[in-house]
Amino acid sequence: MSAQPEPTIHRSLLIIGGAEDKMGRATVLRRFVRLAGGERARMVVIPSASAFADEAAEVYADVFARLGADRTVTVDIQSRAEADRTDAGCGAAAIDEATGVFMTGGNQLKLAQLIGGTEVGRAIHRAYERGAVIAGTSAGASIMSxxxxxxxxxxxxxxxxxxxxxAGLDLLPDVIVDQHFAQRTRYGRLLSLVAGSPALLGMGVDEDTAAEITDGRVLTVIGDGGVFIADARRAVTDAYEAAEDAPLLVSGAVVHTLPAGSTFDLQTATLMSFSEMHPDVDMRRSEREHPDGSAPVV
Amino acid sequence: MSAQPEPTIHRSLLIIGGAEDKMGRATVLRRFVRLAGGERARMVVIPSASAFADEAAEVYADVFARLGADRTVTVDIQSRAEADRTDAGCGAAAIDEATGVFMTGGNQLKLAQLIGGTEVGRAIHRAYERGAVIAGTSAGASIMSxxxxxxxxxxxxxxxxxxxxxAGLDLLPDVIVDQHFAQRTRYGRLLSLVAGSPALLGMGVDEDTAAEITDGRVLTVIGDGGVFIADARRAVTDAYEAAEDAPLLVSGAVVHTLPAGSTFDLQTATLMSFSEMHPDVDMRRSEREHPDGSAPVV
Known part of the structure; x- marks a missing residue:
């Protein structure tokens, strides 16, 4: 009698550019529910970035339930002391049980100041390492960097x-994430950041669009818009000496606009593949790449 | 007694992104006047793109006079028949005498339909080849491609x-010019165009900024904003098959944002030099590169 092979654990991030569809096809959130285990998913929503945390948490719990995942716990952290609790029933304990963690939009600086370097932050890292999917939209996307x-x-x-x-949550060490990218015209600020820190890639995610990142390396684009990548590693720039507010010289940056169906290697900064398939078809394809044996385990 | 050497003729384009300063330092228009010969300049303004042609022509004649060039003729073409006149006193004859030709903003399609392939269009090419500077702002910039x-x-x-x-005026065969680039967020459309025609470079010029192009090759940036270059020659794209309005795959395009003081080789698509000097200083430097012997001749 042979032993069952150990299931391979894939680390998953779902980085959403904000304003994702909740009422219609909900392509992006549907993908989140699927990655978290569908009907078996145990969700945690962290709405602390939002000024309307209760409402935000309720909206997402409702959407996840509509998409088949009806067990959602809200972890609404409003102080660093609360984020550092380790007793039964605390936020970190709920995250330790989750197959999917979702950080809402709002103010990423508030969220980072509340959970960065706390027990809740460490619990999110633990969840990520054991294969739970970590998702965030808007502020919840930015904080992953x-x-x-x-x-x-x-x-x-x-x-x-x-x-x-x-300082963000550090789930993605080598990539600066930006969101609402096309809608808020954030090309310039992202280019200026990679000009100043050319070792990092810049990633801008459009609204109702997600960058699904597997094992910190393979990016797959989901949703209606595009994911933009800026690579300034070989660029010439005067970012070290330009005056405040002056237009920067950034010559020779390599850019990629990636629509749904693209896969991209963040380590080599090169396109892996692209399919013109319908998003739904593409989602099914992605699921084949995450066979049952690689589903999140807790 | 040795013969005087023939002066070298440099071909000059001044491609302005619109909304150039006219009341203050007027850095960009000052450069135009200087390139056209300063006090000795003979200017032609072509205001036909504008819905307010008379007013536009008057504004530029006044600015050029304030900047030292007081001989400006207006060539306001409003029909192709008029553009094809060859009699004394026609528009083409005035252009044949000019050291500087300036095309105002307005509607580039109207301007191209009025002068493209006419005697006025050919006179602009003749002026360009003999060293008169051809300038255009906004619509007058776009039409140079x-x-x-x-x-x-x-x-x-x-x-x-x-x-x-x-079809534009064809003064710049291998570069697609866009204007009001940052102010009207034209990154996406320029990238989509070079994705579809990767043999061409895309050039986007910000407002109150100019791309001075010498001999069709060397670009020098003047003014307050930047000049953006998109090079998709090595990009991977689905522009041949994407559905209408779908986000395009454009992976591996090389981009350059060039502030004042940058020089760029349009043939090799590489940065030549960059100086952090004050725009005025930079202008003086550029003038040294156009010594008296290379001033426009008619």
């Missing part, structure tokens, strides 16, 4: 000091 | 069929 955009200006032209980096 | 953007949508995400190309 090690270097988090906390604020910045709109526009196409990269300008000196047009945005601020602070 | 062989492949002219006649209309298009705003936004960062490149989308299929988000813009239209028509």
């Amino acid at each position: 090690r270097f988090m955009i906390s604020m910045g200006d709109e526009g196409i032209t990269p300008r000196q000091r047009s945005s601020q980096l602070t | 062989r492949f002219m953007i006649s209309m298009g949508d705003e936004g960062i995400t490149p989308r299929q069929r988000s813009s239209q190309l028509t």
